[in-house]
Amino acid sequence: MSFLKNIFKGGEQPVRSYADFWTWFQKNEKAFFRVVKEKRDIHKDFFDKLSPKLNELKDGFYFSTGIFDEHTVKLVLTADGAIKNIPFVEELVKAAPQINGWKFTALKPALDITNVYIKMGGYKFADENIHFYANTSNEFPDEIDITVLHDDLTQKNKDTIINGIYIFLDNFIGELNFATTIDNVNVIGKSEAEKELVPIAKLKDFLKWREKEFIEKYEGIRHNTQNDTYSGLEATLNSGNPVVAIINTDLLNWDSKASHPWIMSVEIKYGGTANNGMPDDKTYQLLDDIEKDILRELKDFDGYLNIGRQTAENTRDIYFACRDFRKPSIVAYSIVQKYSGQVDITYDVYKDKYWQSFERFR
Template identity: 60%
Template sequence: MSILKRLFGTKQEPIRTYQDFWKWFQENERGFFKAVKNQKNIEKEFFDKLSPKLNELQDGFFYLTGMLDENTVELILTPDGNIKNIVFVEELVHAAPAIPGWTFTSLKPPMDITNVRIDMAGYTYDSNTLSFYPNDVKDHPDEIDITIVHKDYHEDDKSSITNGTYIFLDNFIGELNSVTTIDNVKVIGRKQAEKDLIPIEKLKDFLLWRQKEFIEKYEGTLQNTDTAEFAILEAELESGNKLIATINTDILHWNKKASHPWIATLEIPYDGQFNNGMPDEKTYQLLNEIEERILEQLKDSDGYLNIGRQTADSLREVYFACKDFRKPSKVLHQLTKDYPTININYDIYKDKYWRSFNRFNNN
């Protein structure tokens, strides 16, 4: 029997669940541990084996690793800033068993400013090179808009310095805070600064204060869209095809939009080439079926507002404004599995004032 195993190898079980992944990891963790601790062949002995298993489970998982102390390896799993994958990274780490010599972390954690220094492409990012100041955004008081100032900033290296600053933020305030708390970031040099500079180490306290203020202002805010009247908007595209949108235009005038800052969009392609870009009756029923499945799970009473839909040029788009991003991520991802023959795409992003829907607002 052992000869047959050597000849033909052991069949690898597919990774379909979090439990499958961690079972595989436990079976191989001693080799991974040695590779990281000895700093030898980490790519070949660990990363080249880990990556395909994570990809089997789901696209969009990334990782960092290193020795937490002499006897413990830390594996940090991260969506690399992709909002819609955060919940899956969190769930995967939550499902991890206790393995001696290992600690597992979801998303890059915040660090003390004294431990954060990024050296990249000839620039340093730390408390000596970075400072910041907040910006007031007219008509959008709830937006957290900050300008970060790098003392060695050069316009020719704007892209590189901006990228390095984002990496610094992920490590200093933590990845979750970096992608969910700050709405807008601009990176400039000291000569372009328009306000007094604040030490970068005070950024955490500033963000905590703004977030606390935001929560107190909007806590418990919900909106009922079950009885809302949806307006039907029509337009003619350059191709001559029609665009039809069914939109809850009343809610677009709501003065508490910022309480539902996460926009979830679903794109469902179909073949409308023989029907002026519109779906035929059978396809129309399928599109409605998919939309109804979403509405059953994303209810306004739970903080998920149905903004409406748009149909044109062989594409149905469905829109929601949400209080959080985790449940919509799971609901929409499951749809891609439930309808594998349809190339369904979805996105989740932050837009506190729903600028994405300005095109539907005539007033």
């Protein structure tokens, strides 16, 4: 009996749920609070303990901490700009209990322009030396495309300035807005400007106006795929193996693509070298079951459109265009968990208002 006690003495239960994580955090929060308040070795005494527990829950969690006020320490949990991880950060913080002395925040919040000041690589990033202007396109009118200018940018320091601009924007407009509202950002020097410069302080108002305009334009638009036309496409790769795709061609010709700006791509790698990279009967059934599971969760009338699939070189890719990014991210992760050990599944969720990812199928 004493041997068993020694094994489990001081042992911690693995984190398998949000509740497990917060139970663990509550057991340690007083020690973590002192580490931050007394400005001790935060990495060693806080972050090095926090990080493994978050990784047990799921990879893709990042964090920062600091003093919120005299009696409160803040912990900001972030996805570091990864769209597919944002819903999990939000859910984790939503599940947080009230803990005296702690303030938990999901994603880096937007700051007032007077509070955003960054020094990096010897350069300053602040409202007085950063400007922007909007770019317009007749071909892609709904895209939010901006050019950001920094007074000190040169060819020599371009990488440092671009990195600093991204950090500045992430803090100024907030992590969620930076990750989801802007489609394209181009960073240049002031001498390269082609339009009238706008103070960076006005960027938030510009984004709010464009987002409101976009929502009003596409609000309520849905597409019923029940009677759509699907085309089978075949080609031969350089390896000599076939590639086969089944694509909803009516969707590819739809004139309201931007109403479903989020693309979910699920990649399934299956084993075996027979059939020139095509699945055998057993594997085909498994791939079909996985796709049906996704379709049960993501329905067209709810705003999730199955564009089609492609199969080649022992890989099946499944594509959806979606009105939002949160539910597809959660569904795809649950599929990865469900079929773990049977096939290797990865997924991505990204913004592509005009579905340019699928031009190769047209």
